[in-house]
Amino acid sequence: MSSAHTRMDGRFDFEHIARWINPGERVLDLGCGDGALLAFLQQTRQIDGYGVELDPDNVVACIRRGVNVLQFNLEQGLSGFEDASFEHVIMSLSLQTVRQTVPIMQEMLRVGREAVVSFPNFGYKPHREAIAAGRMPVSRHLPYQWFNSPNVRFFTIADFEALCADEGIEIRERRAFAKGQPVEDDPNLNAEVALYRIKKQ
Amino acid sequence: MKHPQSVGLVAPQTVSFSEPLTLKSGARLPEFTLAYETYGQLNAARSNAVLVCHALSGNHHVAGYYDANDQKHSTGWWDNLIGPGKPLDTRRFFVVGVNNLGGCHGSTGPRSLNPATGKPYGADFPLVTVEDWILAQARLTDHLGIDAWAAVIGGSLGGMQALQWALAYPERIRHSMVIASTPRLSAQNIAFNEVARQAIMSDPDFNGGHFYEYDSNGRVLPKSGLRLARMVGHITYLSDDQMAEKFGRRMRHGKHHFNYDVEFEIESYLRHQGDKFAETFDANTYLLATKALDYFDPSFDYDGNLNAALARAKADFFVASFTTDWRFAPERSREIVYALLHNGRNVSYAEIDCDAGHDSFLLATPHYHAALSAYLEGILL
Numbered sequence: 001m002s003s004a005h006t007r008m009d010g011r012f013d014f015e016h017i018a019r020w021i022n023p024g025e026r027v028l029d030l031g032c033g034d035g036a037l038l039a040f041l042q043q044t045r046q047i048d049g050y051g052v053e054l055d056p057d058n059v060v061a062c063i064r065r066g067v068n069v070l071q072f073n074l075e076q077g078l079s080g081f082e083d084a085s086f087e088h089v090i091m092s093l094s095l096q097t098v099r100q101t102v103p104i105m106q107e108m109l110r111v112g113r114e115a116v117v118s119f120p121n122f123g124y125k126p127h128r129e130a131i132a133a134g135r136m137p138v139s140r141h142l143p144y145q146w147f148n149s150p151n152v153r154f155f156t157i158a159d160f161e162a163l164c165a166d167e168g169i170e171i172r173e174r175r176a177f178a179k180g181q182p183v184e185d186d187p188n189l190n191a192e193v194a195l196y197r198i199k200k201q
Numbered sequence: 202m203k204h205p206q207s208v209g210l211v212a213p214q215t216v217s218f219s220e221p222l223t224l225k226s227g228a229r230l231p232e233f234t235l236a237y238e239t240y241g242q243l244n245a246a247r248s249n250a251v252l253v254c255h256a257l258s259g260n261h262h263v264a265g266y267y268d269a270n271d272q273k274h275s276t277g278w279w280d281n282l283i284g285p286g287k288p289l290d291t292r293r294f295f296v297v298g299v300n301n302l303g304g305c306h307g308s309t310g311p312r313s314l315n316p317a318t319g320k321p322y323g324a325d326f327p328l329v330t331v332e333d334w335i336l337a338q339a340r341l342t343d344h345l346g347i348d349a350w351a352a353v354i355g356g357s358l359g360g361m362q363a364l365q366w367a368l369a370y371p372e373r374i375r376h377s378m379v380i381a382s383t384p385r386l387s388a389q390n391i392a393f394n395e396v397a398r399q400a401i402m403s404d405p406d407f408n409g410g411h412f413y414e415y416d417s418n419g420r421v422l423p424k425s426g427l428r429l430a431r432m433v434g435h436i437t438y439l440s441d442d443q444m445a446e447k448f449g450r451r452m453r454h455g456k457h458h459f460n461y462d463v464e465f466e467i468e469s470y471l472r473h474q475g476d477k478f479a480e481t482f483d484a485n486t487y488l489l490a491t492k493a494l495d496y497f498d499p500s501f502d503y504d505g506n507l508n509a510a511l512a513r514a515k516a517d518f519f520v521a522s523f524t525t526d527w528r529f530a531p532e533r534s535r536e537i538v539y540a541l542l543h544n545g546r547n548v549s550y551a552e553i554d555c556d557a558g559h560d561s562f563l564l565a566t567p568h569y570h571a572a573l574s575a576y577l578e579g580i581l582l
Contacts (some may be wrong), residue, residue: 026545035457050542050548051407054573056551056553056554056568056572057568059551059568059572060568060571060572061575062549063519063549063551063572063576063579064579066579067551068547068548069549069550070548070549070550071550071551071552072535072536072550072552078536080535080539081539081542082539082543083540085542085543153376167532195485196581
């Protein structure tokens with residue numbers, strides 16, 4: 001799993017994630033890409049950070065910027081990580097690339113006291129319009145064609161919240177964005193990205 | 202990046218220590234010599250020194266060459282790593298290679314004269330452990346005027362030494378680079394070592410390890426045993442896929458001869474590797490190095506708890522493994538990584554896709570060398 005594609009459009013979510021991280025915390029970033037978020041959190045929150053990343057070039061990029069990186073395959077789970085060994089486990093714009101959705105969320109909430117998850121909202125209005133016009137959506141946050149997308153799960157804000165309710169996962173906070181700006185009104189329709197702070201109930 | 206270059210013509214050095222060394226077994230070496238080589242310059246702050254530890258059959262000749270007219274046969278065993286413009290860049294780092302205690306390339310070992318008897322130690326050379334090697338290397342570190350290594354790096358058994366440095370001298374190593382290694386051998390690993398030892402010890406020319414005394418004119422050395430030991434070892438260094446690709450079922454003569462001469466190419470290759478090794482390596486050194494491998498287990502004194510064993514470490518770590526290495530599989534490196542995570546150490550881990558099995562650590566696979574370069578460039582001097 002690789003998330004190199006996820007941060008090409010800027011880092012507006014970094015600031016919001018940083019607000020949920022206390023200084024000096026132990027943080028695990030799953031699918032950490034080139035390590036930009038961890039480097040940002042190291043600078044702004046002095047975190048003790050580790051990234052998990054499978055793509056070799058991203059692993060080298062992390063090492064190059066002085067970010068601890070572990071070349072593990074997330075599809076094989078987090079079984080080697082100890083319970084509650086991180087204050088936060090982050091998965092930024094990568095959940096849609098993981099096949100084992102529920103297991104990975106449960107593992108994040110086992111290893112971390114809290115998890116931070118962000119994902120592109122498939123229910124975003126322009127996406128719905130694309131479908132209505134008969135084509136799969138291609139947008140800033142879903143930049144791939146249907147045949148070359150690394151994304152394997154397509155879901156909306158409403159889908160995600162329904163899953164959390166089913167799995168006994170508490171949503172502690174939600175932020176929704178479109179074009180880098182906060183969205184308050186009907187996020188499932190108007191937000192292109194959603195960011196959550198979640199916890200085991 | 203400039204075009205990578207060789208460190209060029211190099212020469213080994215030796216240093217002798219007259220202060221006795223008490224080994225983990227309780228045995229004492231009254232004095233000992235270590236052979237070593239250095240490349241690059243130690244900086245004024247003495248903060249740029251990197252120690253390269255060798256594996257089972259290696260030595261201190263890590264980089265450069267001894268003979269400008271025969272570079273092919275006199276180049277160091279990890280030359281692709283070390284030199285100007287290479288990942289371990291000698292324009293920046295002062296690099297030291299050392300032959301371990303018990304070795305057969307210039308450091309005190311079974312072939313050396315026992316001062317108590319005036320004869321070669323032979324089988325009387327005490328068993329040495331990875332811990333003992335690091336004790337001896339610490340003497341060399343003092344001799345070179347180095348307070349702390351910027352990094353200690355090694356593959357396989359060399360990786361165990363890089364790890365042990367972080368445990369034995371937490372204040373004297375800033376970065377530990379543990380490659381294609383394991384925190385302890387598995388039963389299968391020990392089993393292969395035992396086959397190798399039995400091959401050597403059951404050689405009629407082994408003479409209980411005192412074969413040097415029969416070595417005056419007839420060159421009676423336990424070569425067939427050492428050859429067999431190396432053949433077995435070599436199988437564990439390669440991957441099944443790589444063997445299939447390199448040799449497959451290819452035959453020397455294209456048809457079956459129905460005898461025991463070389464028929465399949467893999468037989469020819471293994472015999473050649475065994476012969477070459479038995480010419481240059483010492484059977485007693487091979488025996489004791491396999492025992493050093495077997496004994497190594499930092500968790501032994503902690504009821505098998507690796508987390509507790511690594512609690513002493515203060516260094517930052519770079520750990521790497523190779524996907525087709527079944528001798529020390531990636532899973533074994535991950536054990537080290539998880540124990541380091543438990544202890545809050547800085548650690549980066551690369552799992553390199555390479556088809557060359559355990560020996561992958563000696564190759565210059567792009568992702569592998571890119572990761573090494575990135576890590577080494579990040580070391581502050």
